[in-house]
Amino acid sequence: MPIASFGKKVFSVSLNRVYTFNGYTRTSALSVEEQEVAGSKPSSYIKGSALDDLGITIELKKMKGIDVRKEINEWMAIKDSKTPENFILGGSRVGANKYLLVSVGESDVLIDNQGRVLSAKIDLKFKEFVRLGKKEEKPKTSKDDKSKNKRKNSNSKKSKDKGKKTSDKKKSSNKKSGSSSKRSSSAASNKKVEALEKEIFGK
Known part of the structure; x- marks a missing residue:
């Protein structure tokens, strides 16, 4: 045996x-x-x-x-x-x-x-x-999901660019407004000086 x-x-x-x-x-x-x-x-x-x-x-x-x-x-x-x-x-x-x-x-x-x-x-x-097992596979990302992510990233980038342009326009507008107000203030001061000279010298 x-x-x-x-x-x-x-x-x-x-x-x-x-x-x-x-x-x-x-x-x-x-x-x-x-x-x-x-x-x-x-x-x-x-x-x-x-x-x-x-x-x-x-x-x-x-x-x-x-x-x-x-x-x-x-x-x-x-x-x-x-x-x-x-x-x-x-x-x-x-x-x-x-x-x-x-x-x-x-x-x-x-x-x-x-x-x-x-x-x-x-x-x-x-x-x-005991029994034959199976290989565990990770869930695959579908083409639709990839396309959605791509569009999402693209839209996010466009939104950032648009926001940046709007911000730049505001800054430019503020600069122009500031420059205009400075010129207005300077002109008003000149007029006051001229009026004062007329009162004193009678010209």
Whole structure:
């Protein structure tokens, strides 16, 4: 009976082949948001269950029935296929859902003088898979909205220009009015001086 399996990959021990793993880990958690409360500890808003994480470590050694490089490449291909599978342990499925292989870490690689991989350790990380999600798209601005914004900006600019012209006209008008009043005042002063001279000198 196999020790465990993930899709087509089977972990087992026999006279012809030793293929097993160690460092089995599994994490299950709740998704909780802390909401601040003035003068007290935060409230806990429980969103729901988070996705479970699962991990195993496989120590590969070149021996009968085991090609180290081939095994690494096969696990990489499983990751790249993005296909969720059941993780079976001791004849029973782990958890209520399938798992997706999301990471393959390669370390402790021993290579001979001909470039052959004699041994290696690979860390596999799995994420629980419930259903396929969708990419969230930002709302697009329609052509009508763009045209409205363009017209709005254009009208705003025209309004500013019109206001500026009106202000300039007022300033010009005020300057002319001031100049005219100064001339009127000067003429009146001259007339007073002439009248005064006539009274004094009798001319």
